[in-house]
Structures are given as structure tokens and as C-alpha cells.
Amino acid sequence: MNFSVKPLWKEENEVNVMVAEEEKRVLILHNDDVNTFDFVIESLIEICDHTVEQAEQCTWLIHYKGKCDVKSGSFDFLEPMCVELLHRGLSAEIV
Template structure:
């Protein structure tokens, strides 16, 4: 009986990446909470400066915080999010990493 010889990986292995295992860091989320004393403009400015949002992203997050009470503004490792959370807190915003 003949066995086929592949010159490259079978297509199903390439498509699904079955031969590669990657260990990912746990994902954390930086959550911004609503408050009654910061203006929309200040929150938008803070998200642009601290979280490097585009103006449009910052505006959308600000509206979500206003209407929903909170918004997930950034995801990543704790090490990546911690300085952003601290900077938002230093600006008087209410934020946490979950």
C-alpha cells in the first residue's frame, strides 16, 4: 500500500492551525464607571490621552458609560492595563480592572 507524501502541510492543518499551540495570558478588562462630576469632554479627552482611543471610540465609550453606567474601554494583560487604570484614577475618573 502506498502512503501519500505531502510537500507541504495538509490544507486542513494550515486552515485551522492545528499544529500550533499558543499559551495566551489571561485577558483582563479596564472598566470605566459613570460618575456625576466629570464632563463628557473631560472623559473623552482622558480616553484619548490615556487609553489611546480615537475620538470616535472615546465618544462611544463615554455615551455607553453615561447610559449603561459602565463600559469596557480596553482589554489586555493586567501589566498592560494597570498604568492606564492608575492614570484614569489620577484624573478623578472611576475605573477598575476586572
């Protein structure tokens, strides 16, 4: 499977946004028994701008540990990614 897809969002630091420590949030992806490894990897690449290696590592952590922090930043930065992951049927939250 070819995972060379352009990300839907740019990294927050590329936009020169300053995030105060108290505003820093984490996007967590949870394990489920429905979605395939390939689908989760593809979603992390497309939505969270992960490399293939990064997406694969997160997917294994999700599988074995039940969840994984897949992205950090401000709530406004993470919210569209979380919404898109949820639209794809994945279980995600911002904490």
C-alpha cells in the same frame, strides 16, 4: 475642543506581547456625576489611545449604561492606564 493628543501608552499588540486567554483582563470605566463628557473623552484619547469616535461612543455607553469596557489586555498592560484614570478622578477598575 481639539482632541489631537498623543497617547501615553502603545497598544500591546504593537509590542508583540502574547497574552494567554486566562490572562486577558478588561479595563472598565464607571459613570459618575462629576466629570464632563469632554474630560472623559480627552482622558480616553490620551490614556487609552482611543480615536475621537471610539472615546465618544464609550462615553455615551458609560453615561447610559453606567460603565463600559474601554480596553482589554494583560493586567500589566492595563494597570498604568487604570492608575492614570484614577489619578484624574475617574472611576476605573480592572476585571
